[in-house]
Amino acid sequence: MGKVLFAVCAFLATCIVALALVSYFGRDEETLAVDNLLAEDLTRRIQTAESETDGEVDLVTATDFAWDRVLIVAPETPRETLERELDGEFNGVLNYDVESGELFVFERAGRVVRFADYRGRGRFEGFERPVATLTDEEAVLRVDNLTIRPG
Numbered sequence: 001m002g003k004v005l006f007a008v009c010a011f012l013a014t015c016i017v018a019l020a021l022v023s024y025f026g027r028d029e030e031t032l033a034v035d036n037l038l039a040e041d042l043t044r045r046i047q048t049a050e051s052e053t054d055g056e057v058d059l060v061t062a063t064d065f066a067w068d069r070v071l072i073v074a075p076e077t078p079r080e081t082l083e084r085e086l087d088g089e090f091n092g093v094l095n096y097d098v099e100s101g102e103l104f105v106f107e108r109a110g111r112v113v114r115f116a117d118y119r120g121r122g123r124f125e126g127f128e129r130p131v132a133t134l135t136d137e138e139a140v141l142r143v144d145n146l147t148i149r150p151g
Contacts, residue, residue, distance in 0.1 A: 032092050032112060038063070039116035042104060047120050049143040056151060059104070059139035067106040067113055070134050075101055077130040085131045086112065122146040 045057050059070055073082055083090050086107070092115050101118035118124075126149040140151030 032115065034092065035114045035116045038104075038114060039119055042116055043119040046118065046122055046141065046143055046148060047146075049141075050145075055143045057141040057143060057148075059134075059141065060136055063106065063114075065106070065113060067108045068136050069107045070136075070139050071103075071105040071107070072124065072127055072132040072134065073103040073105060074124070074127075074130040077103075081130055085133070120146075122148045124148045126150055 042057075042059075042062060045053075045062055049055050049057050071082070071085060079090060082105070086105070087110065090105070090112065092103075092105070092112070101120065101122075102124050103115055103117050105115040106113050122143065123146065125147055132150070134150070138150070142149045142151040
């Protein structure tokens with residue numbers, strides 16, 4: 001009876017180790033998904049800025065996480081261009097296959113911490129193209145008639 005119990009336990013342990021190895025070696029590279037709540041909040045703040053905050057959107061107060069640089073990336077910017085600006089790989093993935101507006105890519109100490117896409121009807125003007133860089137000290141947007149400019 002003891003030998004059978006030992007054999008069953010050994011078999012189960014082998015199966016668990018095999019499953020762990022398959023899971024570890026079969027995983028995809030780490031990706032970062034678009035922050036949908038942040039995207040919706042930033043879009044809402046921009047859309048309502050003229051009536052609620054006299055046309056100003058402060059990205060520092062709009063976010064609840066630490067960051068020191070935000071990249072505002074124009075639509076259809078090649079991933080390679082963004083990665084050159086980031087000095088590294090960008091593993092961001094949008095959750096759907098529709099055209100989105102500008103991307104807000106937030107960094108802290110050289111690492112992407114979050115990113116969100118703009119989903120509104122506004123036009124971004126006055127920003128360096130295809131990638132504009134703003135520090136946390138200068139990350140204020142001015143909205144006038146749904147035209148978004150650096151503040």
